[in-house]
Amino acid sequence: MANKKWKKEFYTLWSGQAFSVLSSSILQIALIWHLTATTQSAFVLSMASLAGFLPNAVLGMVAGTLVDRMNRKTVMVVADLFIAAVSLMLVVVSWNSELPIWFVIAVLAIRSVGTAFHSPTISAVTPLMVPTEELTKCAGYTQSLQTIGYMVGTAFAGILYPILSISNMVFLDVAGALIASGTVMAIKIPHLEKPAATKVKTSLWQEMKYGYVALRQEKGIFALVWIASAFMILYSPINALFPLMSLDYFRGTTLQASLAEIAFSIGMLGGGVILGILGGIKNRGIGIPFLIALMGASISISGLLSENGFWVFTFLCITMGLSVPFYNGPVTALMQEKILPEYLGRVFGLYGSIASFAMPIGLLISSSFADSVGVNKWFFLSGVLIIGIAALCLIIPSIRAIDKEVK
CATH class of the missing domain: 1.20.1250.20 (MFS general substrate transporter like domains)
Known part of the structure; x- marks a missing residue:
């Protein structure tokens, strides 16, 4: 950890992530409320909740293995932009008709695929940037930023949902993803030099x-x-x-x-x-x-x-x-x-x-x-x-x- 600017790099990274968490929370809550207002169905809400976590649960180990194969900085940027691009599909579909319930649930599921790659990546990147003795403190700051993002996002969703369309909230989510991606690209993440033994070509299953x-x-x-x-x-x-x-x-x-x-x-x-x-x-x-x-x-x-x-x-x-x-x-x-x-x-x-x-x-x-x-x-x-x-x-x-x- 020779990098004496680690605090600046870490806080830059997480300031961008805070915007992403905030905008994603606004859209996520808005989509749940949209399903509630449209269907009044507990079954539909259960399916939406299942769609939001199941891909992440199923793909977790596979996604994490692929993360260890690839450049982690690139993975974070691509995952954020992928989630934003999937959200933009809501705008495209809503131009011509009302949002179909099945499509909203599908979007929640596909966004979860991006999360399956993003979450383990940022946890794996942190120890490359932060001194070992500071990791617990940084975990506290990370928890605080995420909590603030979810709290403020939920509050903003309550204010904005009656005023703005789902499309406008999607654009907020895209803006948050762009800010998060920009901060990742702006910082220097130390390169992970893998031991020679790990450079031998192996199958995905072996690496898992x-x-x-x-x-x-x-x-x-x-x-x-x-x-x-x-x-x-x-x-x-x-x-x-x-x-x-x-x-x-x-x-x-x-x-x-x-x-x-x-x-x-x-x-x-x-x-x-x-x-x-x-x-x-x-x-x-x-x-x-x-x-x-x-x-x-x-x-x-x-x-x-x-x-x-x-x-x-x-x-x-x-x-x-x-x-x-x-x-x-x-x-x-x-x-x-x-x-x-x-x-x-x-x-x-x-x-x-x-x-x-x-x-x-x-x-x-x-x-x-x-x-x-x-x-x-x-x-x-x-x-x-x-x-x-x-x-x-x-x-x-x-x-x-x-x-x-x-x-």
Whole structure:
């Protein structure tokens, strides 16, 4: 890391990404609202959600392997521009007729293909630019920028959707992609010189296997990946169930339901900022389980509240959000530190796939459980199980000692 200008390069990169996240959030929310207003169909919304994550989940490892084969700077630019170009198809189709529902869903799916390439690339590029000791802090800043982008994007979508057409929102998305691509092209990303052994021509399947082997050799990281999948199965439905807790269990208003969502986002933003400034708990083998347990305790206590406990629930939502960056950031940084750079694309691709597949599994389990016994009881049970996952982290020796031998 001889480049003393790494901060300028990193913040330039992520300022562009912030514009991209903002504009993409505006369009994504607008498309969901368009489907809602047009169809009033829960099935269509489910299909749209499936289209948004399934390609990323299925292609994650393959896309990550291809990322490791190619110039990562080029991949980021092409992926951003590809997503924008796909969005422009909405404008072309809407010129002649109303947007068909199937076409909107198809666009969401194809955009997800671009994301499958973009997400592991930027995670793999970061350790080439940032000193190892700063990776956790940078993960905090990254989390903050993404949270701000999603929060502001959702708010802007609410303001702009009644005023602007979908076509105009597409042009915002294209502008965000162009800004993001411009910042990537403007910075210098260190060239990844691959070892001679990796230059031997191999098949895509062999390279995927090598990536898995590289992950498997890091026992602590390998264990954390599967811990993360179990955590995501329990955690991912919580946001989806916030409205049910607010409206049905606490008998609140739509304003109160929005406040719970905002409180969670504020917690995430605050956690990201604190992580960026302080760098998190130094002993990550202890810190990660502690933050998982904090999340679990907040969720579990929420399930024990009386029907008059909405404001306590709102405070607990802040605590839940606060713990997210302190879990995600250190896990990401550890992977960037311990996995050789030439394997990072496929490792982050695999990690993204596992997380994406865990989400629908969790939603399927939670929806059936919450409907039959009550959403508050699901909060309590899932919180207890998340605390159990934290305890499991402490039991696994390779996780406890994960900071002992950082490469």
